[in-house]
Amino acid sequence: QKLTFSLKIAISSSLSKIHLNVSHGRLCASSTSFSQRNNSSSANLKVDHDQTTGVAVMHMQSPPVNSLSLDFLTEICITLEKLEMDKGCRGLIITSSQPKVFSAGLDILEMYGKSPERCGEFWKAVQEMWLKLYGSNMVTIAAINGSSPAGGCLMSITCDYRIMADNPRYSIGLNETMLGIVAPFWFKETMVNTVGHRNTEISLELGLLYKPAEALNIGLVDQLVPEDQVLSAATQTMTKWLAIPEHARQITKSMMRKSTIEKLRSNREADIQNFVNFITKESIQKSLRMYMEMLKQKKA
């Protein structure tokens, strides 16, 4: 059965309109825009798409800490799909509108006390976001203007380039072991592809969170800038990346990432089962409960 629906997106100019049509699961955008800037918002995302430069800035605004819940992941995936299909969008900058935090990673409440079915649905959305970002044809830059643990770090290292605010209060890393859980193979491989095997081994076993200077030192981020310059630095870097012949850059990116992506693509169901079996174990649920209590105590 043909699935068709239209989604109207508010655009800065009242003369402008974009219609997205989903047909047989494919998303197509047709634009009758007279404006050079499209701004669209959903509940927890604001996207500024500058049609002149072909660069979209996706601001995460899911209070309090941009934790990645099933709903938020779904919103992110729909937005990524839309931008990927839009020929006028060649670059994507991801940043946060929440103070002090880029993203707190996966929403722990999605992994605690939930049914196996719900956990499976959640994990599928995590996979989907990673597949879309890591396999994107767009140039992707993470403008990391706050802390970025675990899933927040994963999101950052799926991008082509990372610029972080030089603020020692912030940290970034795959700290899963500190929660008593284990980063799955595709988190691990994304990290290996970024900082190498030895750094990843130390980092994952110890569940390390790195201050910006340490993250720069191991290559987890590419550049540090003063906090108020993160977005402008990302925009400058984007201009350089977009000047590279597009087809050659895209093929090179695909060549570098293909084997990691294929490994998950061909094992998605088994990976979901692994996650569900692991996360619903009594001992793991206990670890998550203790971690959440620790977060609350830290506040008190």
Ligand SMILES: CCCCC/C=C\CCCC/C=C/C(=O)SCCNC(=O)CCNC(=O)[C@H](O)C(C)(C)COP(=O)(O)OP(=O)(O)OC[C@H]1O[C@@H](n2cnc3c(N)ncnc32)[C@H](O)[C@@H]1OP(=O)(O)O
């Ligand atoms: C062998 C096979 C294995 C197969 C796979 C199996 C396993 C699964 C792997 C799963 C991979 C998991 C990845 C993840 O991303 S897990 C999440 C990890 N995240 C964290 O550890 C971050 C925790 N949060 C923080 O450290 C801090 O909140 C902060 C991000 C640094 C921000 O600090 P601050 O500004 O001081 O805010 P608060 O700590 O006061 O937090 C505000 C409220 O937000 C709640 N919160 C924080 N993080 C999360 C989160 N990730 N999920 C849900 N909720 C979160 C926090 O509790 C506060 O809530 P309250 O206001 O109600 O007290």
